[in-house]
Amino acid sequence: MERVRIKEVLSRENTGQPVTVCGWVRTKRESKGFAFVAVNDGSTQENLQLVVPAGTPAFQVLAGVATGAAVRAEGVLRESPAKGQKVEVEVSALELFGGADPASYPLQKKGHTLEFLREIGHLRPRTNTFGAVFRIRNILAAAVHEFFQEKGFIWVHTPILTSNDCEGAGELFTVTSLDFENLPKGEGGRTDFSRDFFGRRAYLTVSGQLEAEFLALALGNVYTFGPTFRAENSNTSRHLSEFWMIEPEMAFAGLKEDMQLAEDFLRFLCRAALERGESELAFLEAHYKRISLEELRILAGAPFTHITYTDAIKELKGAKETFEFPVEWGLDLQSEHERYLTDSIFKGPVIITDYPREIKAFYMKVNDDGRTVAAMDVLAPKIGEIIGGSQREERLEMLEERMRESGVPPEGLQWYLDLRRFGSAPHAGFGLGFERLVQYITGMANIRDVIPCPRAPQALGF
Numbered sequence: 001m002e003r004v005r006i007k008e009v010l011s012r013e014n015t016g017q018p019v020t021v022c023g024w025v026r027t028k029r030e031s032k033g034f035a036f037v038a039v040n041d042g043s044t045q046e047n048l049q050l051v052v053p054a055g056t057p058a059f060q061v062l063a064g065v066a067t068g069a070a071v072r073a074e075g076v077l078r079e080s081p082a083k084g085q086k087v088e089v090e091v092s093a094l095e096l097f098g099g100a101d102p103a104s105y106p107l108q109k110k111g112h113t114l115e116f117l118r119e120i121g122h123l124r125p126r127t128n129t130f131g132a133v134f135r136i137r138n139i140l141a142a143a144v145h146e147f148f149q150e151k152g153f154i155w156v157h158t159p160i161l162t163s164n165d166c167e168g169a170g171e172l173f174t175v176t177s178l179d180f181e182n183l184p185k186g187e188g189g190r191t192d193f194s195r196d197f198f199g200r201r202a203y204l205t206v207s208g209q210l211e212a213e214f215l216a217l218a219l220g221n222v223y224t225f226g227p228t229f230r231a232e233n234s235n236t237s238r239h240l241s242e243f244w245m246i247e248p249e250m251a252f253a254g255l256k257e258d259m260q261l262a263e264d265f266l267r268f269l270c271r272a273a274l275e276r277g278e279s280e281l282a283f284l285e286a287h288y289k290r291i292s293l294e295e296l297r298i299l300a301g302a303p304f305t306h307i308t309y310t311d312a313i314k315e316l317k318g319a320k321e322t323f324e325f326p327v328e329w330g331l332d333l334q335s336e337h338e339r340y341l342t343d344s345i346f347k348g349p350v351i352i353t354d355y356p357r358e359i360k361a362f363y364m365k366v367n368d369d370g371r372t373v374a375a376m377d378v379l380a381p382k383i384g385e386i387i388g389g390s391q392r393e394e395r396l397e398m399l400e401e402r403m404r405e406s407g408v409p410p411e412g413l414q415w416y417l418d419l420r421r422f423g424s425a426p427h428a429g430f431g432l433g434f435e436r437l438v439q440y441i442t443g444m445a446n447i448r449d450v451i452p453c454p455r456a457p458q459a460l461g462f
């Protein structure tokens, strides 16, 4: 008989019917002539209870079954007399696939710390916490596509390998097929990358934005959703070396439309998580107390606070709190400043706009005041920056000036400048770090706990 996923079994009303399930044993106990086995197959937060009568062949099989074992059970679906579950399966046949030795199986019924679980990255998806996080991650990933597809945005696939080293978003990883024991040397004893695979130095991309721009300036509205890589040595709870980024780009749009899109997007994602991941979110709420469903419901509907960088500096200068880093017009905001604005002053998401041109990337449009650029950062409570976006500079001369002032050599970016030579148009977009989003919705404190295989400095296990 075909196996049914536990999520579906638990929603069935037709008790009395035969059913077959597979999964991993979470707990097993015996009482009054029965064994009770809780199994989980990853399809849902809840376990299914198997009831195995003593003296049956299935009960014999159970002798070798402990937490962690993979099993297949056939039986009949029954209404459950136990609290907290509507149905259970009275088992007639049980098959043990692979057992797990209780003496060495690292996951025990007692709770484990998230730090410990990071060391067993291959087994942590079997815990309630990581099952919840990865199912929410899936809900959000699907909702990202839904949101943009409904709006007619075209999903584009920008490259992972790039020769573009001047986006200024952080350190890059070099990709090479050169022999490290015998590197070809050129001028000044430096490595000669013209003899490398691509005939030039190659990197892993830090962003798909520049390519998304040329696609938007042809297809109208586009978005990317793919992996990006940053070799910044920041060992924080919100930075990964490999993370997924969503980058919409819209032609014939400015900062206002960009901010509207970002807000609508985040609210849509909150709603999707609440609608399709309620039991996962409820588990995380009860267990970690870092999110509240109530708050998420409010977030799913509430408008965000908007403030200019200049006004944000005024707020921070007037703060009662003392900060570790200085607050001065022209300096970048540190995460302590961002937290103060979201958590203490505005108590919700905040969009900061119009940053000084000196601290932002060369491609952001210079405002009429000449001192600021049409940039926006969306800051989320407890996390800080979750989205960074801008209207792009569409004037050729201004863009060239900004490249000079930011020290970006124009040679490799002639194609980018071409977009301003041929049919230039106002356009805008943003980047949302997907893991920061998953953190925001799940409340997980460390970004390493929202991706199956976190990459960070000195961390490349699993």
Ligand code: ATP
Pocket: 169, 170, 230, 238, 239, 240, 241, 243, 245, 385, 386, 387, 388, 389, 431, 432, 433, 434, 435, 436
């Ligand atoms: P931060 O100041 O937080 O380091 P950033 O300004 O360098 O971020 P952007 O270049 O604006 O980031 O990238 C767009 C988005 O990508 C950010 O808003 C954030 O959500 C996400 N992001 C950036 N760096 C990382 C990282 N190392 N790990 C995970 N997400 C990241």
Ligand code: MN
Pocket: 377, 385, 387, 388
């Ligand atoms: Mn940013």
